[in-house]
Amino acid sequence: MEPAVHTRGLRRTYTRRRRATVVALDDLTLTVAQNEIHGLLGPNGAGKTTLVEILSTVLLPSAGTARVLGRDVVADAGAVRSLVGLVLGGDRGLYDRLTARRNLLFWGALYRLDGRTARARADALLERVGLGDRAGDPVEGFSRGMRQRLHLARGLLHEPRVLFLDEPTSGLDPVAAAAFRGLVRDLRAEGRTFLLATHDMDEAAALCDRVTLIDRGRMLLTGDPASAGRFLGDGECVDLDDPGPALTGPLELLPGVTGVEHRDGGALRVHTAGRDATRRVLAWLLDRDVLTARRGRPTLEEVYLRAIGDRGMRV
Amino acid sequence: MSALRLLWQAVRLQAALSRRSPEHALVLLIAPMQTTTLLALTLAAHRADVVANAVLAPGLIGLWVASLDYAGRIVTEDRWAGRFAALIAAPVPFGLVVAGRVATVVLVGTAAFAESWLVAALGFGRPLTVAEPGTFAIAVAVTCLAAIGTATLLSAVFVVSRARDVLQNSLGYPFYILGGILVPVAALPGWLHPFSRVVFLSWSADLLRGAVHGDTRGWPWAVLAVLALSAASMAAGLWLTRRYVDRTRREGTVGFS
Numbered sequence: 398m399e400p401a402v403h404t405r406g407l408r409r410t411y412t413r414r415r416r417a418t419v420v421a422l423d424d425l426t427l428t429v430a431q432n433e434i435h436g437l438l439g440p441n442g443a444g445k446t447t448l449v450e451i452l453s454t455v456l457l458p459s460a461g462t463a464r465v466l467g468r469d470v471v472a473d474a475g476a477v478r479s480l481v482g483l484v485l486g487g488d489r490g491l492y493d494r495l496t497a498r499r500n501l502l503f504w505g506a507l508y509r510l511d512g513r514t515a516r517a518r519a520d521a522l523l524e525r526v527g528l529g530d531r532a533g534d535p536v537e538g539f540s541r542g543m544r545q546r547l548h549l550a551r552g553l554l555h556e557p558r559v560l561f562l563d564e565p566t567s568g569l570d571p572v573a574a575a576a577f578r579g580l581v582r583d584l585r586a587e588g589r590t591f592l593l594a595t596h597d598m599d600e601a602a603a604l605c606d607r608v609t610l611i612d613r614g615r616m617l618l619t620g621d622p623a624s625a626g627r628f629l630g631d632g633e634c635v636d637l638d639d640p641g642p643a644l645t646g647p648l649e650l651l652p653g654v655t656g657v658e659h660r661d662g663g664a665l666r667v668h669t670a671g672r673d674a675t676r677r678v679l680a681w682l683l684d685r686d687v688l689t690a691r692r693g694r695p696t697l698e699e700v701y702l703r704a705i706g707d708r709g710m711r712v
Numbered sequence: 713m714s715a716l717r718l719l720w721q722a723v724r725l726q727a728a729l730s731r732r733s734p735e736h737a738l739v740l741l742i743a744p745m746q747t748t749t750l751l752a753l754t755l756a757a758h759r760a761d762v763v764a765n766a767v768l769a770p771g772l773i774g775l776w777v778a779s780l781d782y783a784g785r786i787v788t789e790d791r792w793a794g795r796f797a798a799l800i801a802a803p804v805p806f807g808l809v810v811a812g813r814v815a816t817v818v819l820v821g822t823a824a825f826a827e828s829w830l831v832a833a834l835g836f837g838r839p840l841t842v843a844e845p846g847t848f849a850i851a852v853a854v855t856c857l858a859a860i861g862t863a864t865l866l867s868a869v870f871v872v873s874r875a876r877d878v879l880q881n882s883l884g885y886p887f888y889i890l891g892g893i894l895v896p897v898a899a900l901p902g903w904l905h906p907f908s909r910v911v912f913l914s915w916s917a918d919l920l921r922g923a924v925h926g927d928t929r930g931w932p933w934a935v936l937a938v939l940a941l942s943a944a945s946m947a948a949g950l951w952l953t954r955r956y957v958d959r960t961r962r963e964g965t966v967g968f969s
Contacts, residue, residue: 478803489794506721507802
């Protein structure tokens with residue numbers, strides 16, 4: 398089966414003022430299987446949106462190739478456009494003075510839906526994203542979260558096989574974000590593929606089959622979220638709930654302990670060099686009647702922070 | 713879906729938008745005032761022979777204002793509102809969507825003709841009688857087509873240009889003169905005539921006034937000239953829109969506004 402998305406050596410540069418060249422994507426090779434939910438992680442300016450824009454044909458690559466379901470995004474852009482749905486996050490991008498339903502009907506026409514089909518799908522999708530009661534209201538009165546849901550409905554209107562979502566839950570409250578994730582899972586069960594650009598590590602860990610971390614246009618890692626910790630080597634960790642100061646000092650001196658991290662509520666995370674060191678730490682704790690220790694691997698967020706580094710607000 | 717169906721959907725979108733955009737009706741508020749001013753001046757000067765000019769001019773001005781000020785902004789507004797990326801990601805030509813929307817705005821502008829006639833008839837007791845109604849109807853129809861073509865071209869020019877506001881503000885009065893709206897082209901200096909004849913309004917104004925007075929010698933040629941200018945401006949508008957879309961995809965400026 399051909400992959401939903403396949404890029405090879407994809408590169409995109411921008412020429413800015415004074416002819417300075419900025420590399421947004423650099424030699425990116427990525428494969429997303431059909432029916433996969435693939436997370437695209439990275440800081441601001443990493444190249445996530447650039448990749449989404451190239452795959453949805455609104456941006457041309459400078460070099461390399463990109464294919465969606467076997468179709469080249471440059472040579473066969475018309476076919477690709479019918480196969481993909483683009484969901485850009487944010488407050489903008491809709492006709493604010495029109496109702497939610499009227500917005501969807503117009504976008505349905507742009508995807509060559511006949512009037513009857515567009516009306517049926519618009520109503521069904523508005524119900525599905527929780528806007529059924531507001532279908533006849535102008536969008537200008539919608540909250541950011543409601544607009545996000547309408548963006549999603551718009552992206553789904555022509556029933557695309559591959560969906561590109563750029564920060565889709567930005568601005569959603571936790572309940573709505575959870576509902577959104579449920580909706581994505583349901584849509585995946587219908588056979589769709591998702592490429593999800595996000596900053597939300599919890600969302601990526603909870604939703605994605607695989608994630609790709611990119612920074613400055615280059616891929617740093619790709620794999621399933623649970624094993625992304627391998628990026629940091631064989632390191633593991635042991636979590637403790639409030640072990641008290643008497644244990645903290647000696648723990649740091651145990652062989653194989655690479656660090657001790659103090660967390661909220663007095664909790665402690667002990668980083669170890671690997672499995673043997675973890676075993677030694679757990680045995681040492683057991684000898685001291687500490688029975689609540691948990692073995693783990695670095696979370697996706699820790700991997701992200703370690704990979705991207707201490708960049709602060711810089712992009 | 714055929715191009716016509718897409719155009720129709722764009723017309724419906726713009727109709728819904730215009731209903732909720734009070735500023736689009738501004739041209740219909742101004743036309744009666746312009747008619748009143750021009751008719752009052754004409755009658756005070758005892759120039760019954762140019763009453764037709766005074767009544768037709770606000771209609772043509774309304775059409776031009778609708779093309780220039782409202783239709784011309786369509787692509788630019790889509791960019792500012794962050795809709796452009798999603799619009800060009802759709803599998804239909806963006807230019808056709810623009811043309812359909814432009815057509816709606818221009819057709820709203822044609823209501824200025826009816827308003828001017830009503831002001832003359834009800835306000836001044838001077839109903840304008842049309843000697844050749846058939847020719848008049850044809851002239852109005854081809855004028856609307858030419859306005860749609862020109863507005864499609866303007867919307868592309870404005871979005872390409874970095875000086876959109878300057879262009880928009882400066883293209884009013886020169887076209888009223890070159891278009892023979894306020895005074896017939898024949899009354900302008902001879903060296904202006906060649907420039908005037910590439911502006912569809914000059915042919916339209918002559919046709920409309922001729923139909924009112926029953927003096928439409930050579931009208932088929934004038935209609936052909938308006939249609940040719942209409943087709944040329946529409947083709948140029950669609951070409952320029954396409955080039956603009958291709959350029960933004962190439963330069964990576966789709967998301968910029």
